Amino acid sequence: MTNIKIILGSTRDNRVGDKVFNFVMEEASKNPNINVEGIDLKNYNIPFFNLEMNPAYMDNPGYSGDQVKLLKKIDEADGFIFVMPEYNHSYPGVLKNMIDTFYNEWRLKPVTFVSYGGISGGTRAVEQLRLVLIELQMVPIRSSVHIPFISAQINDNGFLKKETKEATHIDKTIEELEWWAKTLKEPRTNKLK
Numbered sequence: 001m002t003n004i005k006i007i008l009g010s011t012r013d014n015r016v017g018d019k020v021f022n023f024v025m026e027e028a029s030k031n032p033n034i035n036v037e038g039i040d041l042k043n044y045n046i047p048f049f050n051l052e053m054n055p056a057y058m059d060n061p062g063y064s065g066d067q068v069k070l071l072k073k074i075d076e077a078d079g080f081i082f083v084m085p086e087y088n089h090s091y092p093g094v095l096k097n098m099i100d101t102f103y104n105e106w107r108l109k110p111v112t113f114v115s116y117g118g119i120s121g122g123t124r125a126v127e128q129l130r131l132v133l134i135e136l137q138m139v140p141i142r143s144s145v146h147i148p149f150i151s152a153q154i155n156d157n158g159f160l161k162k163e164t165k166e167a168t169h170i171d172k173t174i175e176e177l178e179w180w181a182k183t184l185k186e187p188r189t190n191k192l193k
């Protein structure tokens with residue numbers, strides 16, 4: 001079994017992101033080859049980056065409070081799904097701040113994305129974030145899910161519409177992530193310098 005963490009990268013009070021997150025959690029839980037855990041960044045008080053230097057160059061970056069809790073979650077993961085909106089043609093600052101806070105815990109792990117937004121469905125944000133994640137030695141995989149015009153995809157009960165869910169073919173993306181997570185798990189113990 002591989003451990004997949006689903007990280008919700010939108011924290012505003014009136015967010016749509018929780019609906020998308022719930023859908024992704026539900027679908028990922030159907031895959032028998034993975035252990036799934038959700039991480040809602042709203043539940044972690046991660047301060048604006050204030051480490052002494054880039055954690056890539058520190059054995060002990062001096063984490064405290066919720067940073068320690070989140071570090072443990074990221075460290076035990078074999079792969080990630082970032083659920084994220086597009087803000088001003090890019091990824092949300094809260095997500096970038098969380099990413100910058102860690103380094104070793106991300107390394108050599110695959111990541112995919114479920115993005116949402118207006119006409120672009122968050123694709124611009126995801127393409128930019130792929131470049132960032134390569135610097136952390138992550139493996140952004142080819143498949144990802146993008147949901148355009150997100151506010152029109154929610155039904156009267158506050159859930160993603162059935163036809164919207166089906167159009168994502170998210171099971172294929174999760175299968176691809178699971179393949180990478182499984183494939184990189186053992187070689188990752190032999191750390192690249």
Ligand SMILES: Cc1cc2nc3c(=O)[nH]c(=O)nc-3n(C[C@H](O)[C@H](O)[C@H](O)COP(=O)(O)O)c2cc1C
Pocket residue numbers: 010011012014015016017018085086087088089090116117118119120121122150151
């Ligand atoms: C500050 C801000 C900037 C936004 N910029 C974009 C954008 O560039 N492209 C886009 O497709 N949607 C944009 N949107 C619309 C969001 O994708 C949409 O409001 C979505 O619901 C935000 O996710 P959230 O509800 O989980 O916060 C923006 C929304 C906000 C709040």
